[in-house]
Amino acid sequence: xxxxxxxxxxxxxxxxxxxxRSRQTLGLMVMLGVLVVVVLALGxxxxxxxxxxxxxxxxxxxxxxxxxxxxxxxxxxxxxxGALAAVLLAPVDRGVLYLAKxxxxxxxxxxxxxxxxxxxVVLLQFDLGPHLGWFVxxxxxxxxxxxxxxxxxxxxxxxxxxxxxxxxxxxxxxCLPLIVTTTQLSVRMFAEGLAPTASALGVLxxxxxxxxxxxxxxxxxxxxx
Amino acid sequence: MxxxxxxxxxxxxxxxxxxxxxxxxxxxxxxxxxxxxxPVQKVFYLHxxxxxxxxxxxxxxxxxxxxxxxxxxxxxxxxxxxxxxxAVLLCSIVLxxxxxxxxxxxxxxxxxxxRLTFSLLLWLLYAVxxxxxxxxxxxxxxxxxxxxxxxxxxIDVPLVYLSVRLMVDVHPVDVQLAPxxxxxxWISFVPVVLACVGLIAMGTLALRRSAPASxxxxxxxxxxxxxxxxxxxKSGGVT
Numbered sequence: 496x497x498x499x500x501x502x503x504x505x506x507x508x509x510x511x512x513x514x515x516r517s518r519q520t521l522g523l524m525v526m527l528g529v530l531v532v533v534v535l536a537l538g539x540x541x542x543x544x545x546x547x548x549x550x551x552x553x554x555x556x557x558x559x560x561x562x563x564x565x566x567x568x569x570x571x572x573x574x575x576x577g578a579l580a581a582v583l584l585a586p587v588d589r590g591v592l593y594l595a596k597x598x599x600x601x602x603x604x605x606x607x608x609x610x611x612x613x614x615x616v617v618l619l620q621f622d623l624g625p626h627l628g629w630f631v632x633x634x635x636x637x638x639x640x641x642x643x644x645x646x647x648x649x650x651x652x653x654x655x656x657x658x659x660x661x662x663x664x665x666x667x668x669x670c671l672p673l674i675v676t677t678t679q680l681s682v683r684m685f686a687e688g689l690a691p692t693a694s695a696l697g698v699l700x701x702x703x704x705x706x707x708x709x710x711x712x713x714x715x716x717x718x719x720x
Numbered sequence: 721m722x723x724x725x726x727x728x729x730x731x732x733x734x735x736x737x738x739x740x741x742x743x744x745x746x747x748x749x750x751x752x753x754x755x756x757x758x759p760v761q762k763v764f765y766l767h768x769x770x771x772x773x774x775x776x777x778x779x780x781x782x783x784x785x786x787x788x789x790x791x792x793x794x795x796x797x798x799x800x801x802x803x804x805x806x807a808v809l810l811c812s813i814v815l816x817x818x819x820x821x822x823x824x825x826x827x828x829x830x831x832x833x834x835r836l837t838f839s840l841l842l843w844l845l846y847a848v849x850x851x852x853x854x855x856x857x858x859x860x861x862x863x864x865x866x867x868x869x870x871x872x873x874x875i876d877v878p879l880v881y882l883s884v885r886l887m888v889d890v891h892p893v894d895v896q897l898a899p900x901x902x903x904x905x906w907i908s909f910v911p912v913v914l915a916c917v918g919l920i921a922m923g924t925l926a927l928r929r930s931a932p933a934s935x936x937x938x939x940x941x942x943x944x945x946x947x948x949x950x951x952x953x954k955s956g957g958v959t
Contacts, residue, residue: 644872651865652856665852668844669872672879675837705875713868716789719861 502587506595511602513572520568521603528561528611536618547685550619554612555678558634561607562641563663565600566649574653580720589715593646600642608634626684629691633684636696637677640703641670647710651717673702725925732918739911743904751904760824764895765904767817769912770810771839776916777807778846778877785870788863794931795924797863800870802923804849806916811843834883835891842880845873 514520535553573579573596582592615621623630645666652662676698680691747765754761784800787793818836819829830836849869856862884891897905 647868651868652852661852661855664848665869668841668848669869671841671844672838672876675841706872709872713789713871717864717868 499588499591502591503595503598506582506587506592507598507602510569510595510599514569514599514603517572520565520572521606523568524561524564524603524607525610527564528557528607529614531557531560532611532615532618547621548682550615550621551681551685552678553619554615554621555674555681557611557615558604558608558638559641559667559674560663561611562600562604562638562645563666565603565607566642566645566666567662569596569600569603570646570649570653574720577720579718583718583720589718590711592718593650593711593714596650597642597646600646601638604638604642608638625688626690629684630681632696633677633680633691633699636699636703637673640673640699640706641666643703643706643710644670647714647717650714670706673699673706676702722925722928725921729922732914736911736914736918739914743908743911746904746907751900752898754901757821757824760820763817763820765908766912767814767821768905769909770813770817772909773912773916774807774810774814774842775877775881776913777803777810777920778842778874780920781807781846781849781870782874782877785867785874788867789871792860794863795928797866798927798931799920799924800866801850801853802927803920804846804870805923806919807846808843808850809919810916811839811846815839815843833891835880838876838880838883842873842876845876849873 532553535556539549539553573582583589612623616623645662648665648669649662652665676695680695680699683689684691743765747762751762751765753759780803781800784796784803788796788800818839822831822836823829849866852869853862853866856865
């Protein structure tokens with residue numbers, strides 16, 4: 496294992512250890528995700544929730560808000576007691592810091608999806624059946640782009656008055672092209688039975704690549720204790 | 721540059737206003753009425769130039785944002801802010817004129833076609849750009865975050881342009897116009913693009929004037945808000 500990989504693993508384990516001890520972020524984001532599904536399912540009523548298009552959208556809304564909360568909390572923890580200043584003083588490339596935070600956020604979001612998806616399947620009578628593999632692939636691809644953007648913007652807006660839920664205002668419009676593409680593909684998959692084409696998946700991968708490279712490049716400019 | 725704008729600014733706006741008047745006269749009195757849509761089609765002569773000018777303003781935000789990250793000069797931030805304001809204004813005109821067109825052409829004010837969706841998204845992105853700025857302190861950090869956001873927001877511009885070509889969309893791609901209509905369209909481009917450029921220039925100038933004279937610039941070593949630590953060799957420790 497080379498030095499960069501070791502630093503990366505060390506930083507990710509640090510984040511996961513903090514989360515395992517405090518259990519703050521995961522509990523909050525899972526509860527928010529479940530609440531969003533329940534509230535929207537109740538609001539839409541029993542007739543409409545059976546639509547696959549609506550069920551996909553509800554699931555995405557839950558993941559988006561849960562994700563934004565995740566980015567905000569994981570970066571806020573770093574700012575407590577000047578921890579981020581100490582991490583920044585360490586002889587570690589800022590790009591590695593970004594990747595570590597991104598991986599931590601992605602792992603937390605995977606747990607969120609693992610909890611919220613079964614809840615949505617039950618409450619929205621959502622039949623994942625024949626498309627489960629594609630659906631997971633679409634969610635995973637979208638999560639990478641969404642988390643790439645969210646992690647960087649949480650670092651950029653940290654310490655400002657944008658904290659406290661307003662991070663969503665910044666993150667959601669910026670990642671909407673990615674979300675629109677994913678939800679359209681999901682709706683086509685569930686409503687019309689069409690699997691995503693190679694070009695559609697290429698678009699998602701292109702979004703991920705653009706967001707990852709841009710955010711990785713600018714992270715070191717925007718992060719500060 | 722400032723002296724040039726102050727001297728020729730009024731002349732520029734008088735010329736732009738005169739060209740707008742020419743455009744209106746040309747659109748309403750010297751351009752044939754479209755056969756299927758009737759007089760409502762005339763909104764097209766504002767819609768397309770405003771859309772292209774929106775792209776122009778967004779490109780200025782993008783270039784100014786890169787300029788700020790590169791040089792950390794306040795000028796780039798002022799330019800980006802002025803261009804973002806113009807982008808929101810022009811995008812609002814595009815959306816409203818497009819809705820008037822859609823009502824007549826498609827029988828509905830709004831439809832979630834890819835181009836309309838990405839255009840609304842463009843408006844949202846630049847409106848958020850303007851809204852988040854006052855919440856970020858100090859000034860250098862605000863400019864830095866805004867520059868990053870200005871670069872990311874620009875990703876939507878090619879999407880608006882390409883959406884109608886890559887995806888199934890009700891929005892027209894290449895509109896076939898009669899020669900008189902095409903001439904009117906080209907005439908309409910001139911005052912709208914001039915107004916776009918003029919508003920960005922005047923907005924930047926106004927921001928430069930209102931800025932306090934002694935604003936510290938961020939150094940290449942990092943933002944000015946970072947704690948300054950100096951190493952003293954004589955005392956043998958950090959002071």
